[in-house]
Amino acid sequence: SADQEFYKKISVPPPTFCWLCRAQRRMAWRNERFLFKRKSDSTGKDIFSAFAPDSPVIVYEKEVWLTDVWDPMDYGQEADFVKSFLEQFKELLHSVPLKNRNVVYDLNSEYVNNFTNPKNCYLVFNGQGAEDCMYANGLGLSKACIDVSHVSKSERCYESFWISSCRNVIFSSQCESSYDIAFCKDCVGVNNCFGCVGLRKKQYCIFNEQFTKEEYLQKIAEFNLGSHEALQAMRKRVVEFWLKFPNRYINGLQNTDVSGNYISHSRNVRESFLVRESENLRYCQYVQELPGSKDCYDYTAWGAGNEQIYECSACGLGTNNIKFCYNVQEESRDCEYSYMCEGSSNLFGCVGLRKKQYCILNKQYSKEEYFELVEKIKSHMDTVPYIDAKGRVYKYGEFFPAELSPSAYNETLAQENFPITKEQARESGFSWRDAAQRNYKITKPAVELPDGIKDVPDSVTTEIIGCEHGGTCNDQCTLAFRVLADELAFYRSMNLP
Incomplete structure (x- = not known):
C-alpha cells in the first residue's frame, strides 16, 4: 500500500496506533493558546508562558533563551541501556530550559x-x-x-x-x-x-x-x-x-485527489483537514502556513515549506526528514525524538539545541559515533520499550507518549478535537488541569453595554466587562474581558457593535 511504501522510504516500522489515536497523541503536546503568568526560572521576572507554573519543566523568557548566557549542551547525558530511552528523554526534557513562548x-x-x-x-x-x-x-x-x-x-x-x-x-x-x-x-x-x-x-x-x-x-x-x-x-x-443549501462533500477549492475537509489548492492529500497549498500528505492537520508542505504523514500544525515529516507536531520553517519530534524548526533536518530545537541536523533525543549536529541527548558525537549509537538506541527502544501508566507500549516508531507532555490534556488541541471530561481523561491516562480561580471585579455586565456602536463611549476601554456566558458555556470561559482602544476603533470603522 501507499502507507507501507512511505514507511519503507523513510525507514520506520508501521505504527501500532490508529491514525486518529496518533493525531490525538500529537495534539496532546500542543498547547495552542493557553498563556500562564509565571516566574522566569532565569531572571525571576513575571512572564507569560505556554507552560503553567506547576508544569515540571524549566522555563526562560524567550529573550534569554535565545542568548548564549546558557548552553543546552551542559545538560547532555550518556545513553543508558538499562532504562527505556523515552524515560531518559523525559529526564532531559525536565532539566533543559525551554522558551516561554514559541514565537519567531x-x-x-x-x-x-x-x-x-x-x-x-x-x-x-x-x-x-x-x-x-x-x-x-x-x-x-x-x-x-x-x-x-x-x-x-x-x-x-x-x-x-x-x-x-x-x-x-x-x-x-x-x-x-x-x-x-x-x-x-x-x-x-x-x-x-x-x-x-x-x-x-x-x-x-x-x-x-x-x-x-x-x-x-x-x-x-x-x-x-x-x-x-x-x-x-x-x-x-x-x-x-x-441551511436551505446543500453542503459539498468537502470544503475547499482547486484541489486534485483529496479527502478530508478544509483543504485548498492541494494535491494528493488524504484523511487530512485544515491544509493549504500542499501535496502528498496523509493523516495531517493544521498544515496551513505557506509555502505548503510536501510528502508528509501524521503531521500536526505549522507548515512553511517542509518535506518528509512523519509523526511530528509544531515543526516548521523549511524542515526536512523530521520524525517523532515536537517544535523542531528553522531548516532543521534529519532529526528524531527531539524537542524545541532550531537550525540543527542529525539530532536524536535532544532538547533546546540551536545550530548543532550529531548530538544524542544533548551530548556531542562525531559523525561516525552518532550513526553507530543511533542504531544501537533504536534497537534498545524495541527491546526495552517505554510503557505508560495504562500499559501502552512505545517502541521505536511511535511519537512521544501523551503522559510525558508538559501540558495538560484540556490545555491542548487534543481537547478541541477529541473533547473528553476530566474523569475520562484520568481513565485514559491523560493529565488534566483545573481552571484557576478568577476573582475579577466586574464593572460592566455585558447586558449593560449600549445596543449601538455609535453610543459606546471611549470609557468602555476602562471597564472590566462580564462575559455574557458567565462561565456556563463549558468552553473554558474567561468570565471577563476588556475592549482595547484599537479594538474599539476597529468596531467603529466597521460599524460593528
Missing part, C-alpha cells in the same frame, strides 16, 4: 504563541505574518483582522472562518478572493454581497438575489448592523437561509 521574529506581540512574524498582535495563535490582528488562530499573511479563525492573505476581516485573499469581510465562511461581503458562505470572486451562498463572480446580491448598486446600498443601510439587537436577529435569519 515577533514585534510588539507579547501575548502571542505558536506564531512566526507577528507584528502588533494581541492574542493570536498558530500562524505566520500577521499585523495589527487580535483574537485569532490559524492566521496567515493577514492584516487588521479580529476574531477570525483559519484566515489567509486577508485584511480587515471579522468573525470569519476559512477565508483567503479577502478584504472587508464579516461573519463569513469558506470564501475566497472576495471583498466587501457579509454573512456569505462558499463564495468566490464576489464583492458587495450579503447573506449569499455558493456564488461565483457576483456583486450586489442579497440572499442570492440580484440588485442594482443603488438598491443594494439602500437595503444594506436598512439592516442597521451597528445595533447589537439587529445584528443578532440578522445572524439568526442568515443561518436559516444557509
